[in-house]
Amino acid sequence: MSTKIFAKYLVTAAVFLALILLVLLGGCSAGDPTPPVAPPTVSVISVQPRSQVLTTELAGRTQAFMVAEIRPQVGGIVQQRLFVEGAEVKAGQALYQLDAAPYKAALAQAQASLSKVRATLKSAQTTASRNAQLVKIDAISQQTNEDSQATLLTAAADVEAAQADVETARINLAYTRITSPVAGRIEVSSVTPGALVVANQDTALTTVQQLDPIYVDVTQSTTELLNLKRELARGTLQGIGEDEARISLKLDDGSLYNHAGRLKFSGVSVNQSTGTVTLRAEFANPEHLLLPGMYVRGVLEQGRDDQAILIPQRAVNRSASGVTSVLLVAGGKVEQRVVSVDRAVGNQWWVTAGLQAGEQVIVEGGQKVHVGAAVTVQSADVGALAKEG
Structure with missing residues (x-):
């Protein structure tokens, strides 16, 4: 009997607790409304x-400003090489000395021939002058006078020819000392002392390249050029210059070259295989950091949108x-x-x-x-x- 009373007591207590919870929850709902959600930030x-600035990066390579291939203008044996390979040379600096003995002898022979024909000319002048006076008094025939005048003219022509021979011999002698026509960096020599060279041979003795300033040749597609012209025509972009533009360089390692350049030439013909034109820029290169054949990227300033x-x-x-x-x-x-x-x-x-x-x-x-x-x-x-x- 006691067990039933205890169970009934537990049920009553549970119901009572449930009622209390419902009352509490209802009170909370009625008194505390749900807070509004803040807009997201x-x-x-x-x-x-x-x-x-409107820019375009263009791949290109450096080119020497001037290139002089050194070749002999007379033949002979190389006696001396007068430069250090890879060094800077000046315009007119001697590079090679050829054996000059045969050319000195040729000059001496030409000068002797000139002296001989000058003596002949002097004799012809005297004879022609005397005959010109004698013909006036009919002491000699007209034919003899004319022959002496012709001999004088021939002698004068022989002198001029001999003078030309002397000048030729002098020039050939000077050519035995081979000089650089331009200033720049000289490359390795293809010959050594003792080598035999001939006039105007196919193989250059060495090459001199002027590196300051230096050219950079880059290519641009015709599509990019057409788009640029359309934007300039619409007034969307303002051109930097009619015939030139600023250009800077990115070197192969990604660094920027510290001298700005100017676009100097735009190729007027299109490469049919690639559809590109060549643009040439000129850069100062006082440190000779840029060498011919280097790969670079030109950053071309094509216009500006304000x-x-x-x-x-x-x-x-x-x-x-x-x-x-x-x-x-x-x-x-x-x-x-x-x-x-x-x-x-x-x-x-x-x-x-x-x-x-x-x-x-x-x-x-x-x-x-x-x-x-x-x-x-x-x-x-x-x-x-x-x-x-």
Whole structure:
């Protein structure tokens, strides 16, 4: 009997406790309403147009400003090499000395021949002058006088020919000392003392290259040139110059060359196999850091847009169909806008249509909001965005 009373007591207590809990819960619901949910926070940047230079990186190679292949103009045995391979030489500096003995002898012979014909000329002058007087008094025939005048003219011509022979011999003698026609860096020698060389041979003795200034030849596609001309015609870009443009260099290791150059020549013909034209730039090279044949990348300044709009790449969304868009905050709510982008500039996109100055573009937090939702905005860390990429 006591067991039944105890069980009944437990049931009554449980019911009583349940009633108390229901009363407490009901009181809480009635007195404390659910707090409102705060709008999500997004980071934005304010669109600000700025001046932006339009650049294009073009692959190219360096070329010597001047190249002189040294060849002998007379034949002979090389007696001396008068330069250090790889050194800097001046214009007119002696490079080789050939055996000059045969040419000295030829000059002496030519000078002797000149002296002989000069003596003959003097005799012919005397005879012609005497006969000219004698013919006046009919002491000699007219034919004899004419013959003496012709002999005088022949002797004078012989003197001129002998003088030319002397000058030729003197020039050939001078050619035995081979000099550099330009200043620059000289390469290795293809001959050593004792070698026999001939006039105007196919193989150069050495080569002198002028390296300061130096040329850089780069190539650009015709498509890029056409796009540039269209933008300049529309007034979207302002040309830097009609016939020249600034250009800088990136070396093969990625570093920037510390001298700026100027575009000097644009190829007028198109390479049919590659569809490119050649652009030639000139750079100062006082340290001779640039050597012929080096691979470089030319950064060509083709134009300038004083109202360019650039936004971080993370702010731009691209659909499967290729449509690019951004999320904006307008009136405290999220809005989607289709934009047109032209090219990447570092870690930013160059926007050509779809945005106006002062509009707020979402750069962080866009994945947790939807179009039309109310949001709270905060300014993005511009410094951190600039370091990305």
